[in-house]
Amino acid sequence: MPARSIVVDVASQSLRVMEGRRTVATFPVSTSKFGLGFEEGSYRTPTGRFRIARKIGGRAPLWTIFRARRDTGRRAAPGGDEDLVLTRILTLDGLEKRNANSLRRFIYIHGTNQEHLIGTPASHGCVRLRNADMAALHRMVAAGTPVRIVPPPPNTPV
Secondary structure, three states: OOOEEEEEEOOOOEEEEEEOOEEEEEEEOEOEOOOEOOOOOOOOEOOEEEEEEEEEOOOOOOOEEEEOOEEEEEEOOOOOOOOOEEEEEEEEEEOOHHHOOOOOOOOEEEEOOOHHHOOOOOEOOOEEEOHHHHHHHHHHOOOOOEEEEEOOOOOOOO
């Protein structure tokens, strides 16, 4: 069986789990509402090549709130203005000079309390999924899995 990888397509706001060239799952996502970028404090989603550095929260119930990558023991309600990190976390380690600060920037793939915004750019830099989708993705991939975040073609609005 070919190794798995993840491709996040910013233009389509989607995430594909790949086995070689074959798509085995597709999930809608939200990338940053501030656009794409690599600067600390920019709240922008970085692009390029990454790997999953850590998988966090594998046994937590759906809608579990994480703070500083730790289970708070509390559950979120849908909605609200706060950008919460929920359900599971996949930390991203940038493999290129321009995105090498991604771990330090706390760029993750994670669940969200703002599921109604999935499919549109709405995050503060991370890649957000619906909580059930995040739990499924977490089960499908391992630490070390390659991840590519692909920007839209030039002159394409995001």
